[in-house]
């Protein structure tokens with residue numbers, strides 16, 4: 055009975071609200087879109103939460119209480135958010151769309167549990183593929199029962215005549231067969247700056263590191279533009295499902311600019327892309343010729359410099375040797391002379407320099423370069439990508455010269471299985487130290503480094519706030535003194551990334567005059583101690599609905 059009355063009451067209330075809304079629809083200023091009955095996290099300076107907002111010509115006209123917005127504005131399309139939360143569109147501040155395209159078009163080896171499973175998948179793939187060069191990505195020996203790096207013995211037997219390249223999940227190590235070894239002229243005698251051909255008992259194992267991988271990747275026959283376009287659009291759809299409306303693409307070649315521009319021209323790319331250029335000659339010419347380049351939703355005004363490798367493959371450059379390999383302290387992938395040259399070039403063309411720095415030695419080198427830049431320009435926003443292992447005295451220096459950290463919380467919880475073995479307890483204090491970093495800089499950009507990690511932003515929240523992976527491990531969270539709050543995490547995925555790409559005046563928060571780029575979350579965005587999946591219910595870019603779960 056009670057339920058019945060309640061139903062009738064809510065029915066009456068519904069009638070009333072429609073009537074009230076219709077009457078308000080007839081008066082007031084005309085706008086294109088109204089979102090109401092929502093919890094709009096504006097991520098403005100006061101982190102204000104509003105009920106409703108009005109949008110015209112892709113921009114926000116006003117945010118305010120429900121009645122105020124509904125009385126003041128009218129429109130053809132009003133969306134009742136049913137009390138759901140609304141956030142500015144998320145940015146993934148460090149991703150690799152091009153690698154993900156590659157991964158989708160090639161064989162995916164993530165989730166493999168042993169090297170034998172890798173071989174099994176390869177045979178199956180080769181049987182139905184017409185490609186004359188097999189490329190697979192995503193293996194990670196630390197997830198296998200036998201946690202050792204593989205060699206190419208079995209691979210050579212299975213594929214004696216067709217080149218095979220198996221890239222490790224972090225992209226800093228690869229296993230290749232003898233056929234490819236010959237094709238690329240790689241042997242124990244190869245001298246490659248910033249790269250290595252790994253040997254065992256004085257024979258090549260097939261394992262190669264860092265710049266040695268470039269020697270083989272340049273031999274891969276390219277996919278067609280059409281294949282890449284179609285795959286990029288698939289990825290775009292997946293990003294919108296998570297409320298991600300912007301990606302900082304961490305390194306592209308000159309030829310890749312065309313891929314983005316072709317999809318902008320055909321009006322199919324809605325995603326905002328901030329692309330960092332690799333410092334090749336062609337890209338430098340591009341920077342000289344174009345300066346700060348903007349073509350609709352593609353902007354280019356930065357270089358990506360790869361300072362060192364990864365901790366997983368012991369390629370990160372450390373001040374002191376690895377704790378689990380006293381003979382190695384990793385190596386730089388960009389020489390000091392090249393660092394000097396490219397940083398001077400960036401200053402000259404007023405491009406931002408974003409340097410991949412994992413090891414504490416590389417981070418120190420980058421900080422010294424940033425200190426030089428600070429003398430010329432205070433608001434340079436030069437970024438340290440990853441800022442993964444820092445000497446505690448270097449964390450202190452972060453704020454002095456305006457360094458802008460760009461970090462990936464999911465790396466912390468993925469690496470926790472072996473990070474302490476690699477660098478030891480003492481150095482772990484300055485590793486994945488997001489709270490310490492944020493305390494110094496007051497701002498940072500969050501990303502995932504996809505496809506190394508999933509681009510699911512709710513996993514980033516879980517990793518940053520709970521410091522746990524998808525399996526909810528480690529049980530008590532990893533180094534919990536380095537956990538950040540949910541609010542800081544949201545800021546790190548919305549407003550702060552726009553500072554990292556000089557777009558804070560047009561997006562990143564929901565404020566009057568800014569782009570109406572936002573998503574309605576399906577479930578409330580929280581950080582639960584037990585992980586909960588979440589998605590966008592609807593995603594909008596400049597008021598255009600680009601995704602709907604309905």
Ligand SMILES: [Zn+2]
Nearest residue numbers: 148150304503
């Ligand atoms: Zn990366």
